[in-house]
Amino acid sequence: MKTSNVGVAIDAVSKRYKSAKQPALDGVTLDIRPGELLALLGPSGSGKTTLLNVLSGLESADDGRMLFGDQDVTDIPAERRSVAVVFQSSMLYPHMSLRKSIAFAPRLNKVPDAEIEQRIADITGWLHIAHLLDRRPHEVSGGERQRAAIAKALVSRPALLLMDEPFSAVDAQLRRQLRSELVKLHREFGTTTVFVTHDQEEAMAISDRVAVMRNGRLVQVDEPLELYRSPVNAWLADFVGVQPINVLPVRRSPSGDTLQTADGELTLKPEGRAFPDVLDLGVRPEHIKIIASGSASPLRVYTREVVSGQMKYTLRTDQGTEIVAIRGSDDVLDIDTPVDVAVDWRHAIAFDSTTGERLDVNLAKGTAGVS
Amino acid sequence: MSTRRRVVLHLLALLALVWTIAPLAWILLISLTYHHEFASSTIHLLPHQPTLANYVRLFGRSAADWNGTIQPPNAYGPLIRSGLVNSAEVAVAVTVLSMVFAVPAAYALARVDMRFRQAGLLTIVATRALPPVATTIPFFVLYQTLGLSGTRLGLVIAHLTMTVPLLVWMGTSFFGGLPPGLERMARVDGCSRWRAFTRVVVPASRHAMTAMAVIAFLTSWDEFTFALIFNTGTSAQTFPPALSSMFFQVSVPTEVASATVLGLLPPLVIATLFQRYIRKVNLVGL
Numbered sequence: 001m002k003t004s005n006v007g008v009a010i011d012a013v014s015k016r017y018k019s020a021k022q023p024a025l026d027g028v029t030l031d032i033r034p035g036e037l038l039a040l041l042g043p044s045g046s047g048k049t050t051l052l053n054v055l056s057g058l059e060s061a062d063d064g065r066m067l068f069g070d071q072d073v074t075d076i077p078a079e080r081r082s083v084a085v086v087f088q089s090s091m092l093y094p095h096m097s098l099r100k101s102i103a104f105a106p107r108l109n110k111v112p113d114a115e116i117e118q119r120i121a122d123i124t125g126w127l128h129i130a131h132l133l134d135r136r137p138h139e140v141s142g143g144e145r146q147r148a149a150i151a152k153a154l155v156s157r158p159a160l161l162l163m164d165e166p167f168s169a170v171d172a173q174l175r176r177q178l179r180s181e182l183v184k185l186h187r188e189f190g191t192t193t194v195f196v197t198h199d200q201e202e203a204m205a206i207s208d209r210v211a212v213m214r215n216g217r218l219v220q221v222d223e224p225l226e227l228y229r230s231p232v233n234a235w236l237a238d239f240v241g242v243q244p245i246n247v248l249p250v251r252r253s254p255s256g257d258t259l260q261t262a263d264g265e266l267t268l269k270p271e272g273r274a275f276p277d278v279l280d281l282g283v284r285p286e287h288i289k290i291i292a293s294g295s296a297s298p299l300r301v302y303t304r305e306v307v308s309g310q311m312k313y314t315l316r317t318d319q320g321t322e323i324v325a326i327r328g329s330d331d332v333l334d335i336d337t338p339v340d341v342a343v344d345w346r347h348a349i350a351f352d353s354t355t356g357e358r359l360d361v362n363l364a365k366g367t368a369g370v371s
Numbered sequence: 372m373s374t375r376r377r378v379v380l381h382l383l384a385l386l387a388l389v390w391t392i393a394p395l396a397w398i399l400l401i402s403l404t405y406h407h408e409f410a411s412s413t414i415h416l417l418p419h420q421p422t423l424a425n426y427v428r429l430f431g432r433s434a435a436d437w438n439g440t441i442q443p444p445n446a447y448g449p450l451i452r453s454g455l456v457n458s459a460e461v462a463v464a465v466t467v468l469s470m471v472f473a474v475p476a477a478y479a480l481a482r483v484d485m486r487f488r489q490a491g492l493l494t495i496v497a498t499r500a501l502p503p504v505a506t507t508i509p510f511f512v513l514y515q516t517l518g519l520s521g522t523r524l525g526l527v528i529a530h531l532t533m534t535v536p537l538l539v540w541m542g543t544s545f546f547g548g549l550p551p552g553l554e555r556m557a558r559v560d561g562c563s564r565w566r567a568f569t570r571v572v573v574p575a576s577r578h579a580m581t582a583m584a585v586i587a588f589l590t591s592w593d594e595f596t597f598a599l600i601f602n603t604g605t606s607a608q609t610f611p612p613a614l615s616s617m618f619f620q621v622s623v624p625t626e627v628a629s630a631t632v633l634g635l636l637p638p639l640v641i642a643t644l645f646q647r648y649i650r651k652v653n654l655v656g657l
Contacts, residue, residue: 058555078558085559087552094550095575105560156560 005034005192006069006159008055013064015050015216024050025061026216032160034069035190037183039203042213043239048196051213052162055194057081068159084153086163091149092137098148099133105156116155123151126185143174150182154189161193167202179206200240204228212236229347234280234356237349243285243312246323249353252277263319265298270345270363279359282349285312288325289342290333297338299323304335315339395635402426402628405437409625425629447617451630453606454613457523458592459637461609464527465591466584469534473587474580476535477542478572482554492543499536503596506532514601521605529597534587541586545579546572581648589638610634 008031015025024047032038040048053059055066057078065074073081084105092101099120106116124130127147132140140148146166153161167175183206186193197203203210204224211221220232231237237245250259250268258269259281268281290313302316311332315323323341333339350361397416401409402425404418412419424434428445430452436442445451479485480492510529511520519525553575557567573580595611602608603616614634618627642649 056559058558077563078555079561079563083559085556087556089551091556093553093556093571093575095577108561 005190007034007036008032008160008192008194009065009067010051010055011065011067013051013054013061013066015047015054015059015062023216025054027064028213028216028218029064030211030218030221032192032194033208035192036208037186037193037195037206039207039210040194040196040213041200041203041210041240042198042219044198046213047216048198048213049164050216052085052164052194052196055160056083056085056162058085082159084156084158084161086146086149086153086161086166088165088168091145091166092152094137097134097136098129098140101137102133102148102152102155105152109156111156119155119157120151123154124148126188127151127181142170143178146170146178147181150185154185154191158191161191163193163195165197166195168197168199175202182206201242204240210240212239230358231349232358234282234351234358237282237351237358241284243307243324243326246281246283246285246288247351248281248283248321248323250279250281261317261321263317263321265317265319266321266323268343270343270348272345272362272364275350275361275363276359278353279361280351280353280356281363282351283343284347285324285326287344287347288323289344290315290325290327290339291342295338297340299339299341301333301335301337301339304333313339315341398628398631398635401625402632404625406623406625407437425625426633428626429629429633445626447613447621447626447630450608450613451610451617451633454608454610455633455637457602457607458610458634461523461526461530462588462591462637464523465530465534466587468527468531469538469587470580470584472531473535473538473542473583477539478546478568480539481543481546482549482572492539495536496540498532499540503529503533503594507596507600510597511600519601521602521607523602523607525601526598526607526609527591529601530591530594533594534590537590538583538587541583542579545576545583549575578648581645585641585645585649588641592638 010028010030010032013025013028014023016023026047028047028051040051042048050059054061057073057076057080061074065072067073068082092098093104096104102120102124103116106119107113111119120133121130124133127150129140129144129147129151132144132148137145137148146169149166153163167178170178179202182195195203195207204227207224209221209223210227212219212227214235219236220227222230227236228240231240234247238247248266249262251262252258252275253260253267257273258267259275259279260267298317299315300317301313302322303314305312306329307326309329311327311329313325313327313333315325325341327333345364348363350359350363351357352359400416400418403421403423405420405422405424408418408420420437422434422437424436424442425445427434428442429448431444431448433441433443476495480488480495514520514525517525519528549572553571554564554567557571558564562570593611594609595615598609599612599615603612611634614627614630617630621627
């Protein structure tokens with residue numbers, strides 16, 4: 001049971017609320033591929049929900065155009081746009097049984113009753129809520145409500161499914177379960193879907209591509225792994241990833257082929273030489289290897305935590321430079337143990353120290369010693 | 372809850388029940404008693420010789436007294452009967468018009484993002500702080516000029532000044548309590564703004580709106596001050612002042628009691644019919 005997939009083209013869409021200093025959307029251009037599950041990720045106030053509302057037609061754009069497939073929908077109101085929205089709250093009509101809520105939209109659109117019944121049976125079977133259809137929303141659990149809301153959205157076979165932080169109100173365990181159900185459902189129905197979230201883990205987990213927004217603009221649109229490996233700037237590098245990325249302000253040492261931290265205590269030696277004299281070095285904790293311990297090292301174990309069965313160490317120099325590294329839990333290091341580190345240069349990223357933009361610099365294939 | 376606490380609570384509830392019901396029950400019993408029995412014997416609850424004569428005489432017929440002598444129709448019958456009809460007409464009109472004005476206003480104040488929303492609500496609700504007496508003189512002068520004195524329309528307008536703010540206040544809190552994205556969901560489902568209101572918001576708040584209508588009706592039915600000052604002695608006189616004049620001019624408690632019971636019936640029936648809606652509605656703060 002596949003729905004017809006359309007792509008969505010968003011072309012230079014802008015939106016400014018009255019009395020707001022900054023535009024909520026500032027010339028957003030984005031192509032959503034047919035059948036894609038795209039996560040719209042960003043901190044609160046970044047404009048992601050506004051973009052969703054503009055896509056749904058609930059709010060109008062000040063500027064720019066939007067196409068669903070070949071159809072220009074810019075001036076078409078929400079009720080005639082063939083979109084379905086799963087909202088964060090108020091997912092179902094409080095005065096109707098789940099069945100009536102789910103059937104509401106297709107009934108308005110004059111879909112024959114038998115066909116509606118068939119669709120409801122299919123979808124609710126998939127979502128394991130077929131036995132709850134005669135209950136009211138307040139008579140089922142939060143997770144069941146969420147499932148019913150998804151069924152409600154899918155039953156009208158929208159060209160575009162929009163989800164606004166649909167799982168933010170349920171507990172972590174259920175959220176993970178609903179997420180993986182959503183991915184399966186998307187495989188099954190293939191509806192073009194935009195999923196708004198501020199949770200980067202969620203975005204990375206479920207989506208084909210992630211569009212990251214900040215201050216009403218798109219920062220980067222990429223596949224999750226690409227986003228993780230090649231973030232366009234230091235802000236994004238820090239925003240994605242469960243553990244924050246290490247960003248060390250460094251400069252070229254007098255000898256010319258190594259990088260030194262500002263306090264001069266750490267010297268790192270990338271393989272490549274073509275780096276600027278000053279840069280911010282970004283390395284994720286899992287790409288820093290704690291290699292050996294020698295009492296001469298300026299780095300010592302400052303704190304340690306257990307993270308998903310691994311050890312996360314915060315290493316610190318006397319001057320206060322900190323590096324976070326993840327390491328297996330077989331051989332746990334004591335606090336204050338002196339350590340050396342090696343950077344996996346294939347995954348090291350160079351950022352411009354003033355703008356934070358990623359620099360096209362290859363630091364790879366080098367090893368680092370600490371002197 | 373401990374047994375002792377439960378017993379105390381039940382006793383208190385029983386006391387409240389007796390406090391409320393006893394006077395009404397007594398009025399009912401008095402209305403079923405001959406004046407002779409009521410006036411001559413010591414106070415007792417159940418009539419020895421129960422009768423509907425007081426009611427029959429109110430409805431313009433003669434009826435036999437305790438000793439078989441025929442009593443003429445009650446002289447106040449026409450006044451009470453036209454009072455009941457006027458009250459019903461006024462209360463129904465007030466109910467309908469209150470809903471027509473208050474529901475959209477409350478909806479807009481609760482659900483539409485606009486400037487001066489809070490100020491608007493406060494202004495409307497603040498008029499409730501005025502006791503009706505404070506506005507009677509201006510109303511009276513105005514009505515003399517406009518020819519609305521002694522008319523049901525005039526009384527309807529006066530009652531609306533009481534019910535509309537009350538209903539707007541109630542309605543705003545009801546509509547405000549609906550889930551935040553309700554209309555947006557309806558829009559996405561294919562409803563226009565108007566259809567979202569009629570197909571989703573109204574059915575979703577039908578309990579609250581029933582309660583609003585009942586309260587409008589009861590407020591108008593019970594209203595005394597305006598009715599007394601504007602319409603006493605006219606053909607538009609409603610039940611409360613009619614009963615009041617009967618009470619002060621007729622010294623027959625059994626007859627007054629039967630008129631009182633007639634006036635109690637409509638609100639009693641309405642309250643009973645709709646009690647399950649009223650119960651669901653949070654009236655705290657009203």
